[in-house]
Amino acid sequence: MQFDIQVKMTIYRHFAETGIGPSVKEVADRVGSDVKTVLDTYRRLCAQRLLVLEADGSSIRMASPFSGVPTQHVAESGGTRYFGNCAWDALGVIAALQRSGIVHSRCEQSGEPLRLEVGLDGPEASDWLFHCLVPAAKWWDDIVFT
Amino acid sequence: MLFFRSEERVREWSKSRGTPVQPLVSMGQLWMLATTWYSTRLQETSRRPQPDEMCGIFADIGLTGDFWNPKSDTFG
Incomplete structure (x- = not known):
């Protein structure tokens, strides 16, 4: 163990x-x-x-939250660039590191870029939304797709 | 698990794929999920929340219903 x-x-x-x-x-x-x-x-x-x-x-x-392959969900912190597995994990990288950073991603429909400053207490005010297509009970049926 | 600029963009995306619009999560709720899942991930004692714990975590931030139930066999 x-x-x-x-x-x-x-x-x-x-x-x-x-x-x-x-x-x-x-x-x-x-x-x-x-x-x-x-x-x-x-x-x-x-x-x-x-x-x-x-x-x-x-x-x-x-x-998780780190991705071993490049993704569209990027967290920058302390001069290092990290890839998250998904939108949730991009914020998760900042939470795991326990230091402030910036999340870069995009709107999946329009392609509009997201730049979100995240401090130790959380992200700046933002009306962007998170959407998960797969119900929680099915997340691990195909976690890469989820 | 994706970001969208607005609910309208989620509806457009879902319609174009023929998939349902699922419950939407605010950035504040997402931060709560991120910290609950990952704030101790770099510590030796860290572990993933178990299904019973997940239900409580989701409920605490207002995410309820079958969609958020890791043991549900019905999906809204």
């Missing part, structure tokens, strides 16, 4: 420090283990819905 926490924290800290996800080899090196053992932990973190992997079984697609 302690090893799984060590792997989880290594992944999340890498995202927080760099804005991108680590390779499984980087994680293995940082925790002083081997790729196979780390991949076993990945499977357990996936079961806890803390990690979503790409089809290759080792690249990190999601370590």
